[in-house]
Amino acid sequence: MSLVCSHCSKSIRVTKVEQHRGEGLAAQIRCYHCEAWLGKSARVAKVKMISFYLVVALAVLGYSWEEYRTLSIIGAILAGMTLLVSHFMDHLFTVEAPEQKDNSDELRKYR
Ligand SMILES: [Zn+2]
Numbered sequence: 001m002s003l004v005c006s007h008c009s010k011s012i013r014v015t016k017v018e019q020h021r022g023e024g025l026a027a028q029i030r031c032y033h034c035e036a037w038l039g040k041s042a043r044v045a046k047v048k049m050i051s052f053y054l055v056v057a058l059a060v061l062g063y064s065w066e067e068y069r070t071l072s073i074i075g076a077i078l079a080g081m082t083l084l085v086s087h088f089m090d091h092l093f094t095v096e097a098p099e100q101k102d103n104s105d106e107l108r109k110y111r
Pocket of ligand 1: 006010
């Protein structure tokens with residue numbers, strides 16, 4: 001599995017990532033190219049999980065109760081679309097940009 005760093009756009013091999021922090025949905029990894037901290041949106045991950053279970057629940061409901069079938073199919077389609085959208089939105093973003101190597105900020109301060 002490989003990811004693309006949202007900061008330097010280089011591909012990252014998950015197995016080569018050495019620095020991690022946080023747990024579960026809020027877990028972050030550090031890019032070994034540019035040293036930026038990268039994370040996934042916990043909110044998107046939550047929406048993704050909820051819509052997935054909603055699709056499953058509605059499919060079961062529609063299968064079991066014939067009178068709710070049309071309604072549950074419509075609901076399942078909507079939940080499925082939410083799942084798809086959240087899946088595309090579920091990518092890495094830069095949590096913390098790497099520290100600047102040069103000290104231009106320092107110099108500006110004392111000018
Ligand atoms: Zn990077």
